[in-house]
Amino acid sequence: xxxxxxxxxxxxxxxxxxxxxxxxxxxxxxxxxxxxxxxxxxxxxxxxxxxxxxxxxxxxxxxxxxxxxxxxxxxxxxxxxxxxxxxxxxxxxxxxxxxxxxxxxxxxxxxxxxxxxxxxxxxxxxxxxxxxxxxxxxxxxxxxxxxxxxxxxxxxxxxxxxxxxxxxxxxxxxxxxxxxxxxxxxxxxxxxxxxxxxxxxxxxxxxxxxxxxxxxxxxxxxxxxxxxxxxxxxxxxxxxxxxxxxxxxxxxxxxxxxxxxxxxxxxxxxxxxxxxxxxxxxxxxxxxxxxxxxxxxxxxxxx
Amino acid sequence: xxxxxxxxxxxxxxxxxxxxxxxxxxxxxxxxxxxxxxxxxxxxxxxxxxxxxxxxxxxxxxxxxxxxxxxxxxxxxxxxxxxxxxxxxxxxxxxxxxxxxxxxxxxxxxxxxxxxxxxxxxxxxxxxxxxxxxxxxxxxxxxxxxxxxxxxxxxx
Numbered sequence: 508x509x510x511x512x513x514x515x516x517x518x519x520x521x522x523x524x525x526x527x528x529x530x531x532x533x534x535x536x537x538x539x540x541x542x543x544x545x546x547x548x549x550x551x552x553x554x555x556x557x558x559x560x561x562x563x564x565x566x567x568x569x570x571x572x573x574x575x576x577x578x579x580x581x582x583x584x585x586x587x588x589x590x591x592x593x594x595x596x597x598x599x600x601x602x603x604x605x606x607x608x609x610x611x612x613x614x615x616x617x618x619x620x621x622x623x624x625x626x627x628x629x630x631x632x633x634x635x636x637x638x639x640x641x642x643x644x645x646x647x648x649x650x651x652x653x654x655x656x657x658x659x660x661x662x663x664x665x666x667x668x669x670x671x672x673x674x675x676x677x678x679x680x681x682x683x684x685x686x687x688x689x690x691x692x693x694x695x696x697x698x699x700x701x702x703x704x705x706x707x708x709x710x711x712x713x714x715x716x717x718x719x720x721x722x723x724x725x726x727x728x729x730x731x732x733x734x735x736x737x738x739x740x741x742x743x744x745x746x747x748x749x750x751x752x753x754x755x756x757x758x759x760x761x762x763x764x765x766x767x768x769x770x771x772x773x774x775x776x777x778x779x780x781x782x783x784x785x786x787x788x789x790x791x792x793x794x795x796x797x798x799x800x801x802x803x804x805x806x807x808x809x810x
Numbered sequence: 811x812x813x814x815x816x817x818x819x820x821x822x823x824x825x826x827x828x829x830x831x832x833x834x835x836x837x838x839x840x841x842x843x844x845x846x847x848x849x850x851x852x853x854x855x856x857x858x859x860x861x862x863x864x865x866x867x868x869x870x871x872x873x874x875x876x877x878x879x880x881x882x883x884x885x886x887x888x889x890x891x892x893x894x895x896x897x898x899x900x901x902x903x904x905x906x907x908x909x910x911x912x913x914x915x916x917x918x919x920x921x922x923x924x925x926x927x928x929x930x931x932x933x934x935x936x937x938x939x940x941x942x943x944x945x946x947x948x949x950x951x952x953x954x955x956x957x958x959x960x961x962x963x964x965x966x
Contacts, residue, residue, distance in 0.1 A: 527812070553814070677816070681821050681828075
């Protein structure tokens with residue numbers, strides 16, 4: 508859809524901008540008022556007090572879809588011969604349960620449901636990436652233009668919440684918070700502090716050990732902070748890159764019949780390959796969350 | 811990629827979803843799975859038990875059959891033995907009866923013989939007496955010599 512008076516750069520920019528609702532900053536003509544940002548610049552200037560409507564919309568819709576489907580099955584769950592949908596849900600539940608039992612050694616009834624939520628939710632969110640990049644934004648543009656009287660060029664719409672770091676951090680931070688919480692709860696403040704300060708360098712000499720504390724703390728603290736960062740940035744990076752490729756392929760449709768057909772083949776190939784990536788990313792996010800929770804439960808000195 | 815309120819919104823959404831899953835989705839599903847696992851295990855155990863019982867029953871039936879066969883053989887052997895015995899007894903009875911009859915017949919014959927002998931003796935005595943009477947005629951008084959003649963008759 509690069510043909511509507513947009514340059515390729517503008518097309519890409521348009522696709523990478525969230526629909527942002529926030530408070531217009533000082534100096535704006537509507538300063539102090541709340542509204543949708545018309546440009547990327549405006550969205551940026553809104554600062555922290557703004558919300559990505561598209562990200563929230565799709566993640567909540569998909570999350571509710573997941574919860575609704577699973578709840579429907581859970582309510583009618585029978586130990587007799589399961590139906591098709593129950594079979595499918597049980598397959599996922601058993602898969603997640605097996606992964607949790609394999610990786611998580613502590614006793615916490617919350618880890619498995621959390622892993623299930625992460626796996627299915629992230630998968631569904633990532634799945635949005637397989638829908639051709641212009642379909643939903645075009646629908647949004649039509650709705651925005653005809654129902655709300657917006658300038659079509661100002662209707663930004665990103666349909667893959669995991670290409671928004673807010674969404675990936677929004678999942679990684681609660682996991683990290685739980686990890687810290689259980690670290691404190693299981694090991695106690697002193698146990699947790701000693702884990703952060705007495706490794707990896709140890710010495711039998713008390714004074715040398717005291718000197719090691721800041722070095723250990725620096726190393727351990729960085730590795731601790733790296734956990735939520737790697738968790739969320741891995742998902743964000745993979746999905747962002749995947750979406751970017753879809754956008755670049757979509758640009759080819761404006762380049763004539765031959766290039767367009769070639770782009771169609773490319774898009775199909777990349778989409779098939781992407782099925783693997785979205786599943787893998789959902790699985791990795793889930794597994795790493797379980798492993799981090801397991802680390803919080805480990806009281807031994809084995810690392 | 812601006813970090814803004816969306817982050818907090820997403821975190822809250824995530825927490826709510828996890829809580830909902832924890833409260834309403836995970837337990838019934840896992841319970842159903844555990845229950846089914848138990849049912850299957852019970853079913854398998856019952857099947858195994860049934861098979862075991864069937865084996866035992868078959869073994870028992872075979873044993874009973876063997877016993878019955880043994881008993882039947884015993885009964886037949888016993889009956890055969892008894893039959894032989896009865897035949898033997900009958901033979902013995904017949905033999906003794908025959909013996910008895912023979913003995914009776916012998917006794918009767920002896921009696922007849924004795925009787926005939928007695929008769930014959932008397933005849934001979936009478937003949938002898940009549941002979942002697944003829945020879946001696948008047949010389950011999952029948953009455954007077956009766957006792958000596960009787961002695962003579964007895965010695966014959």
